[in-house]
Amino acid sequence: MAALDSLSFTFTPNLQWNASVTNAGAGTVTSVINSSGLASTLLSTTAAAAVGGANQMYALDLAIPASSSSVIDMANFTDILGRASQSIVRLKEAYFFLVSASQTMPSGVVGNACESVTIGNAVSDANALNLSSASTTFNVTNGGCQVIIDGSAAGITVDSSHKNIKVLNNSSTLVAHLFCILVGGVT
DSSP, X not given: OOOOSOOEXXXXXXEEEEEEEEEXXXXXXXXXXXXXXXXXXXXXXXXXXXXXXXXEEEEEEEEEOTTOEEEEETTSBOOTTOOSSBOOSEEEEXXXXXXXXXXXXXXXXXXXXXXXXXXXXXXXXXXXXXXSSTTOOEEEXXXXXXXXXXXXXXXXXXXXXXXXXXXXXXXXXXXXXXXXXXXXXXX
8 A cells, every 4th residue: 555655643742730738847849740751753754664653644533333333444444645445564553532522523523421432352353452462452431542652663563364443332322433543654
């Protein structure tokens, strides 16, 4: 599949807190942090098979009916430029956001109160996403996000036997609105 000509993807968590406690006779102890030094950047100018390299990106708004599941196929998707039948062979970063009623996906879809989704354990060709096994799962709760970042040159292998990510809607009444970003390499 064709690589993107140019890709610059940066994830920068902005950590902030301001906490204090007053101790009798000892005054106030304060801790203030405002840091964004834990950034992860992937660039197409770096080889996809090198640390910090990526040349393909998939962003997906999933609407999963109540008590149903959906499978994300990393070997056959439409990339962020609308090119169909794209794939990656190495996954460097994955983001799973379960959108709440107070959040809006980039497409403009507003979420709802869906309790959670379970990621992992696809019936066939499951990708373990660096978890202990392909049958291992994790939950994303309402308004929450789960992030997987593989900082190695190889990334997480994606091939015909390790290409699928299952997403199960745990709500029996509400559609799950999941926004997913996958960044990786075609080589």
